[in-house]
Amino acid sequence: MNAIENTNHGGNGGHGGNGAGGHGGYNFAYLDEQSKRMIRRAILKAVAIPGYQVPFGSREMPLPYGWGTGGIQVTASIIGRDDVLKVIDQGADDTTNAVSIRKFFVRTAGIATTEETGQATIIQTRHRIPEQSLLPGQILVYQVPIPEPLRWLEARETETRKMHGLADYGIMHVKLYEDIAKYGHIETSYDYPVRVNGRYLTAPSPIPKFDNPKMNDMPALQLFGAGREKRIYAIPPHTRVESLDFDDHPFEVQTWSEVCALCGADDTYLDEVIMDDRGTSMFVCSDTAHCAERRAAGHRGPDGDAAPTGLVP
Amino acid sequence: MTVATLEPTERSRRADQDAADAVAAADAGPLLKAAGISHFYGARAGCENVSLELRSGEVLGIVGESGSGKTTLLNCLAARLRPASGQLAYRLTTGRTVDVYGLSEAERRRLTRTDWGFVHQNPRDGLRMAVSAGANVGERLMAVGARHYGDIRDQVTDWLTRVEMDLERMDDLPSTFSGGMQQRVQIARNLVSQPRLVFMDEPTGGLDVSVQARLLDLLRGLTNDLGLAAVIVTHDLAVARLLSHRLMVMRQGRVVEHGLTDQVLDDPQDAYSQLLVSSVLQT
Amino acid sequence: MEDAPRLDVRGLAKSFVLHTQGGVTLDVFRDLDLQVFAGECVALQGPSGSGKSSLIRLLYGNYVSAAGEILVRHNGQMVDVAAADPHVVLDVRRRTMGYVSQFLRVIPRVPALQVVAEPLRARGVPQATAEAEAGEMLAQFNIPKALWSLAPATFSGGEQQRVNLARGFIIDYPVLLLDEPTASLDAANRDVVVAMIRQAIRRGAAIIGIFHDSTVRDAVASRIVDVTSLGAAA
Numbered sequence: 001m002n003a004i005e006n007t008n009h010g011g012n013g014g015h016g017g018n019g020a021g022g023h024g025g026y027n028f029a030y031l032d033e034q035s036k037r038m039i040r041r042a043i044l045k046a047v048a049i050p051g052y053q054v055p056f057g058s059r060e061m062p063l064p065y066g067w068g069t070g071g072i073q074v075t076a077s078i079i080g081r082d083d084v085l086k087v088i089d090q091g092a093d094d095t096t097n098a099v100s101i102r103k104f105f106v107r108t109a110g111i112a113t114t115e116e117t118g119q120a121t122i123i124q125t126r127h128r129i130p131e132q133s134l135l136p137g138q139i140l141v142y143q144v145p146i147p148e149p150l151r152w153l154e155a156r157e158t159e160t161r162k163m164h165g166l167a168d169y170g171i172m173h174v175k176l177y178e179d180i181a182k183y184g185h186i187e188t189s190y191d192y193p194v195r196v197n198g199r200y201l202t203a204p205s206p207i208p209k210f211d212n213p214k215m216n217d218m219p220a221l222q223l224f225g226a227g228r229e230k231r232i233y234a235i236p237p238h239t240r241v242e243s244l245d246f247d248d249h250p251f252e253v254q255t256w257s258e259v260c261a262l263c264g265a266d267d268t269y270l271d272e273v274i275m276d277d278r279g280t281s282m283f284v285c286s287d288t289a290h291c292a293e294r295r296a297a298g299h300r301g302p303d304g305d306a307a308p309t310g311l312v313p
Numbered sequence: 314m315t316v317a318t319l320e321p322t323e324r325s326r327r328a329d330q331d332a333a334d335a336v337a338a339a340d341a342g343p344l345l346k347a348a349g350i351s352h353f354y355g356a357r358a359g360c361e362n363v364s365l366e367l368r369s370g371e372v373l374g375i376v377g378e379s380g381s382g383k384t385t386l387l388n389c390l391a392a393r394l395r396p397a398s399g400q401l402a403y404r405l406t407t408g409r410t411v412d413v414y415g416l417s418e419a420e421r422r423r424l425t426r427t428d429w430g431f432v433h434q435n436p437r438d439g440l441r442m443a444v445s446a447g448a449n450v451g452e453r454l455m456a457v458g459a460r461h462y463g464d465i466r467d468q469v470t471d472w473l474t475r476v477e478m479d480l481e482r483m484d485d486l487p488s489t490f491s492g493g494m495q496q497r498v499q500i501a502r503n504l505v506s507q508p509r510l511v512f513m514d515e516p517t518g519g520l521d522v523s524v525q526a527r528l529l530d531l532l533r534g535l536t537n538d539l540g541l542a543a544v545i546v547t548h549d550l551a552v553a554r555l556l557s558h559r560l561m562v563m564r565q566g567r568v569v570e571h572g573l574t575d576q577v578l579d580d581p582q583d584a585y586s587q588l589l590v591s592s593v594l595q596t
Numbered sequence: 597m598e599d600a601p602r603l604d605v606r607g608l609a610k611s612f613v614l615h616t617q618g619g620v621t622l623d624v625f626r627d628l629d630l631q632v633f634a635g636e637c638v639a640l641q642g643p644s645g646s647g648k649s650s651l652i653r654l655l656y657g658n659y660v661s662a663a664g665e666i667l668v669r670h671n672g673q674m675v676d677v678a679a680a681d682p683h684v685v686l687d688v689r690r691r692t693m694g695y696v697s698q699f700l701r702v703i704p705r706v707p708a709l710q711v712v713a714e715p716l717r718a719r720g721v722p723q724a725t726a727e728a729e730a731g732e733m734l735a736q737f738n739i740p741k742a743l744w745s746l747a748p749a750t751f752s753g754g755e756q757q758r759v760n761l762a763r764g765f766i767i768d769y770p771v772l773l774l775d776e777p778t779a780s781l782d783a784a785n786r787d788v789v790v791a792m793i794r795q796a797i798r799r800g801a802a803i804i805g806i807f808h809d810s811t812v813r814d815a816v817a818s819r820i821v822d823v824t825s826l827g828a829a830a
Contacts, residue, residue, distance in 0.1 A: 042527045151443065166419045170456025174441070174448045177455065180462050181447055246462040368683050526704035533703065539719060554704060557680045571659060574681045580659040584615030591616055 015186040017226030029076040029109040035059050037076035039195045039232070043223060046234035051196025052164070053147050058230040070100060071124050071143035078139065078223070079105065079122060084112045091128040091269065091286035098126075115289045126192075129211040134220035136237065142205045144226040145232065149203040162246035168202045172244055174200050180249055184187035189254060195242045196235055210253045210269045215241040258283040263294035315447035327363050342404065343371045344510060344542050349388050350399030358386030358566035363399075365561065367572070369509060371542040373556030374574060376547060376589070382566035384514060385545045389545055391431050391512040392421055403428075406509070426453055430503030434515035436495035439502070440487045446473065446498045453506040472501040476531060496533070504535065511536075513545045517552055535595040550593050554578055562586045600669065601631040602771050602802035603655065608678070608827065610650050626649050628664065628827030634770070637793065637803040639817035646823045647808045652775050654678070655804065656695045657685040668771060669691060682801030690718055693771040696764035698779045700748060700756040706732060707753070709744040714761045719767070733762040737788060765792050772796055774805035778812050787796040790815045793810075 027033070034055075042056035054310050055310055061069040067280045085105055089098040093115040099122060101249045102113050117130040120288040134140060150160040163169065172193055179187040192209035192226065204215060205224060213236060215222065222235040233242060245251035260267040261282040268290065270283040286290035295304070343366035352359040361384035367373055375383045375433045390392035392413050394400065402412040406428065416424065425431070433439035434495040440449050450469045451459075459465050467515055473483055476497040487495050496516065503511060516532065517525040533556055534545055549554055552573060562583065570583040609657065613619060615687035624647040628702070629710065640648040653659040655666055657677045667674040670684075670692045677685055677693075690694070694715075707798050713730035717723065734744055737758040743751065748759045756781050764772070780784045793816045796803060805814035813820070 153444070162418070166422060167420060168419075168456070170452060170458075173455040173460070174452050175446055177448050177462065178444055178466065181445060181466075245460075247464050249459050276512055371683060378825045398777045530703065533706075554701075558686055572660070573685055573742075576660060577656050579653070580612075582613075582660055 003014070005154060006041040009272050020198060026108040029072065029079050029105065030062070031059060031076045034176050035073075036077040039073055039090060042235060043074065043077065046223070047236050049200070050235050050239050051194075051200030051202040053231040055230055058227050061227065063100070065228040066145065067097060068124070068126055068143035070225030070229075070232070071126070071141050071227075072101060072104065072142050072224035073224075074225060075105065075124050076113070077101045077107075078141075079109055080258060081109070081111065083121045084114050084119055086114050086117065086123045086289075087125070088123065088130070088287075090128045091130075091271070092288045092289065116293070117289055117294050125207075127206050127208075128269070128286060129207055129214045131209060131265075131287045132213075133284070133294075134218055134241050135178045136219040140154075140218075140222045142144075142207075142222065142224045143204065144205040144224045144231070145228070146191075146223065146230040147203055147226040149201050150189075160199065161205075164200060167199065167201075169195075172201055173246070174247065176244060176249075180246070186245065186249055186251075192251075193244050195244065197239050198242075200233075200242075202235075202241075207275060208269055209243065212241070212243045212251070215251065216239075238289050256283060259301055260285045260291060260294075261301045263291045263299045263302040264304065265291070265294060265299070316372075321403050333583075343367060343402075344371075344404050345390070346402040347390055348400045348402075350386065350396045350423055352385055352389055352394065352396040354385075358382065360389065360396075360563070361363070361566040363389075363568055367542050367544065371559065372536055372543045372545065372557045373543075374553035374560045375563060376550060376560060377563035378548060378589075380565075381563040383563045385566075386563065387512055387514055387544060387546045391429065391559070392416075392425060393431070394554065403510075405533075414420050424455075425429045427457055427506045428508050428510065430506075430508040430511035432496075432503055432511065432513040432516045434501055434518045436487065436499045438496060439499040441488065444486070445484045446478070446490070447486055449487060450501045450505050453502065457506065461517075468505060469501075472505045473498075475504075475526060475535070476501045488561050491519050493528060496520065496528060500532070500535070504539070507539075508541070510544075511543045513543060515547055516545065517549070527553075532556060537548075543568075550578060550590065551591070562589065601633050603630070603632040603804070604667040605630040605655070606665045606667070608651075608654065608666065609662040610647060610659065613663045617698060624821065625738050625827045626663065628823075630789050630821070630826050632771070632802040634800040634802050635797055636818040637689065637797050637805060638817050639813045639820045640804065640806050640823055642823035643821055648668060648823050649775055652695070652773050652804065652806065653821060656689070656693065656765050656773055658695075672829070674830065690715070691810055692769060693773065694764050694767060694769035695759055695773040696777045698757065698776040700760040700763075700811075701748075704749065706715075706744045708739065708748050708759050709747060711759055712766055715763060715767050718742055729766060730762070733766050734759070734791075737762045738785060754782065754785065758785060760793070761789060765796070768796070768801070770801060772803045772805075774803065774807070776806050776808055778809050786812060 020236045021052055028152045039056055044053045044228065045052045057072060061072055063069055085102065087098040088101045089095040105111055106113060115149065117132040120138065122141060123130065126143040127310050129140065148160055150163055150171065152175060152270065154160050154163065178188050189209050191203055191206045192212055194202050194212060204212060217238050219237050221237055224233045229283065243251040256270050258266060258270060260270060262284050265285055268287060271286045272283055274281050332495065345367040348364045349364045351361050363386055366399060375385045389396040390401065394412055402410050403413050404410045428496060431439065447469045450472055452467045454465050454468060470480060471484065473480060478494065478497050487498055492544060517528050529552060535541065545556055557574045560572065560577040561568050562570040562577060562585065564585045570586045571578055578590055581590050606629055608628040610624040612622040623814040640651065642648055650659060654661050661678045662677060668677055668688055670688045675684060675688055677688060709727055709730050711735055713726035716726035716729060731744065739758055740756060748756050751759065761777055775829065778789050781789065790812055793803065
């Protein structure tokens with residue numbers, strides 16, 4: 001990837017940091033040890049106050065904002081030599097963004113990577129939570145574009161901070177009210193706001209609301225990094241995470257009348273894939289690793305033997 | 314004759330009720346009590362040493378030309394501005410009296426969004442222009458924990474009806490409304506939590522005369538029917554006469570006259586009040 | 597008849613200081629004393645400018661006195677309107693003292709029926725009852741039903757005055773102040789007003805009025821007093 005290749009020229013990130021031997025001319029995991037310590041302190045604070053957005057000194061990364069610089073900095077700060085990293089983008093391990101982040105850490109930290117959810121110790125993700133339940137000891141690192149769930153309704157940060165401080169969140173239901181008034185149901189389906197540990201209103205990042213229930217009581221640690229916005233927040237293992245709703249319009253996840261065309265799963269988040277220019281489409285698991293594991297275990301969907309272009313290398 | 318058609322018992326019952334009401338009103342004491350409110354902008358006084366009391370159901374008008382300090386005072390009374398000095402006491406529904414400036418931010422917010430209302434001159438300052446009229450009205454309910462969409466919707470509908478809004482428009486953005494309609498939405502947004510005290514800053518300013526008349530009529534009916542206490546800042550003496558029981562005349566940050574509205578307007582004592590009243594065309 | 601007066605005015609003085617005209621002081625009267633008892637109607641007399649209207653307005657708390665007391669029996673005790681808190685004066689107006697002037701201060705867009713019903717509404721009478729009574733009142737003053745739902749701003753002077761009267765008589769005030777209540781009325785409507793005033797006297801109201809029409813005055817007044825004789829003309 002260009003963004004990464006370019007850094008080879010100016011790559012003089014602090015060698016010889018505390019037990020952090022360099023890889024390919026970089027300090028371990030690219031960031032200097034000072035920066036990592038600063039970010040780790042922010043993470044510790046974030047874990048201590050679940051759902052609270054902790055400001056941090058976001059560093060320049062060899063990728064543009066929007067490519068997951070927040071998540072990368074979090075991962076870089078917590079990753080160790082023995083970690084096994086999985087990176088997904090919209091559920092897939094093989095998209096450009098996922099591949100380039102994985103390569104970045106292989107090059108700068110020399111760590112092992114995997115596509116298997118169960119094998120990873122750290123999973124960095126953009127816009128999905130893996131289908132397979134995460135395990136104690138695992139860490140899920142989210143890339144976050146807009147960490148402030150109230151921004152939609154209140155642009156002034158001085159005011160949103162006050163609202164968080166006072167748990168003054170009535171306005172969030174205004175957004176849901178608008179949905180019901182307009183569409184007859186809560187239309188918000190991505191970045192669906194949650195209340196963490198009964199206290200802070202938190203943006204789950206643009207994951208589908210299908211994934212929201214997985215955040216609740218998750219055995220794994222969830223860390224969120226927003227690079228451009230310079231915020232880190234966290235949900236410690238086994239924390240209560242509730243999706244906002246109304247008594248007469250309870251929170252619901254997306255459902256499909258189809259099953260995964262490849263593996264036949266009827267309980268996963270499905271992407272609609274256009275097959276040709278006549279509009280033929282099929283529904284397949286968005287979590288490619290999960291789908292592959294199911295197929296390896298012998299599960300088959302209606303088009304189980306087909307290999308749609310772009311999905312299977 | 315009307316008088317004769319009423320049964321004596323009906324009359325006496327009403328008299329008893331009157332007496333009971335009178336006792337209750339006398340016992341209640343002030344709802345809001347301000348003492349020695351002063352606020353300065355640099356060396357210039359916004360308002361200086363203002364004290365007043367407001368009872369429940371009472372409407373107080375504050376008049377004066379621009380720069381007289383009436384809006385500064387209003388903001389101090391509404392706890393939107395913390396004055397340099399002075400005290401503000403408010404009697405809660407529980408009967409307990411609180412020091413408003415001594416409340417925590419959370420308590421102050423709760424008070425100002427449930428028991429109080431604030432109607433801005435410019436509806437844009439009091440409405441969320443990016444959400445529908447209905448959501449604007451429902452927000453206060455949701456802020457205090459209403460979580461049943463159907464109930465919220467019913468109350469919103471009720472209030473939009475009371476301010477004579479076309480219900481067809483309730484899901485439209487206020488930015489598509491006329492100034493008069495926006496002001497109605499703002500009023501409904503404030504009254505939905507059934508406040509006991511409402512502050513209004515030139516509520517009919519900037520509206521056409523005919524729209525103003527309708528709005529005044531509405532405000533008058535609402536304050537009467539709901540027994541609302543209100544503080545209304547206006548430079549329009551006709552508005553003050555129609556809406557307020559009592560009137561304060563301000564000049565250069567000070568209260569120069571204070572009394573019954575009709576008394577201040579018909580027999581002003583202070584030189585400035587006389588000038589103010591005499592400069593208005595009689596209607 | 598009760599022994600104690602309903603209205604007891606002691607040493608009342610009124611003057612106007614015209615700040616906008618170089619601080620000229622106009623003294624209207626001083627040391628004015630007047631007692632009015634239940635069941636009597638005092639007609640004020642005196643040349644133009646002697647302060648008849650000013651006295652009525654002082655009694656109602658509409659004007660500010662320069663000195664003296666205006667004691668009104670209100671809820672069983674004497675309240676000094678000249679010194680009481682505004683909310684007390686308002687309560688006196690709501691429950692004890694009615695006032696009918698020759699001019700109706702109309703509220704834009706409010707229908708005649710509501711204008712008349714308002715004093716009842718202010719006392720907490722339910723809307724339907726208040727409106728029913730207001731209707732009867734308007735009928736009594738010969739306001740055609742077709743006008744009830746219209747705002748009086750468009751009415752003739754006589755009609756406006758009758759709406760005003762209906763509003764003033766809808767409550768059996770213990771004290772009633774009348775400032776030329778028949779000024780723009782025809783003979784038939786004048787008779788209605790006379791009948792209403794007489795009835796108010798019979799039920800024990802204390803009435804103070806200015807009646808330029810001598811027919812009306814003679815028909816209702818139990819006492820005629822010259823304002824200039826009540827105190828020292830200033």
